Amino acid sequence: MNTSIVSEQQHRKLHPHKFALWVAIASILMMFAGLTSAFIVKSNQAGWRTFVLPGIFWVSTVLILASSLTMLMAIKAFKSRGMRQYRGLLGITFLLGAAFVICQVIGFNQLWNSNVQFKGASGAGQFFYAIAGLHAVHVIGGVIALLVIFLKSIAGKTKSYDAVPVEVMGMYWHFVDLLWLYLMIFFIILG
Template structure:
């Protein structure tokens, strides 16, 4: 009877890696809330300049949302032990993440070429560089983790089908996807 109770408690407790991820996500969210709050406060000052988002950011939004879907499918494939499909979907998710970052860089260049730069009067564009750039850093971290997991799956290092690392990666990836969606909506409405 006691082993059943202990087993049930272990299944209902949050895995330490997932707990650590939730703490990290909370910290990251607080940082972005601070950025967007500063944006709102600064936007009420004189000399504030707005800007128009280049269309490439719409393409990058579609890419990151599709990558969230491929990540979801990869988790499902891993749990059903369809390793070929898992590898393929992780590779696609990785590639979509890389193309997202490239699109961000192209978008930054287009903004810069449209005279949305760091010099001169304060404006929404300067905040966008900081906020979207910080988001891109978090996506790059996720892309690196995806690459590591992809290589581990190819090298055959996945002997115990423990879904926790894949689930943690998926949670993080969905988080950066949703964060980007929030930032796009924020800049469309207030930018």
């Protein structure tokens, strides 16, 4: 079936997998739009508590921005058949992504220890755990996907020069990166 999925005339159009990812991105965006608008509604009510973002979240922001850059370079290398370079850059992207998740967890712990906790009154902190936590779950999904295509590129028996899976991976990765930037700015301004 694989060959017949994309017929001749469809080559000019957007690949269905890429298109499906765009729709999925819209869908994920709606979830975060729902959560951040809930945040805005609640922040106007009495008894709202704000919090100070621990500095480590700036580190994680730099990490994920850098990982987007390496992902970009990896795709470029893949397209020019620089497979060794591609594997290296993909590995670095994976490590940066994993480091991002670790930084987030450290950040959550610091925040928790500065007495922004679940119990009791509602506030920006509770939303931050929920929203940034859900974002981290999406990044973890991406990190696992990165690991899978990294391992495939090393141990795969068949050589594939089809750029679509790599490009789909890249699109998702840039998306979680931009999503984090949005959340970061959101919490700096409104948190």
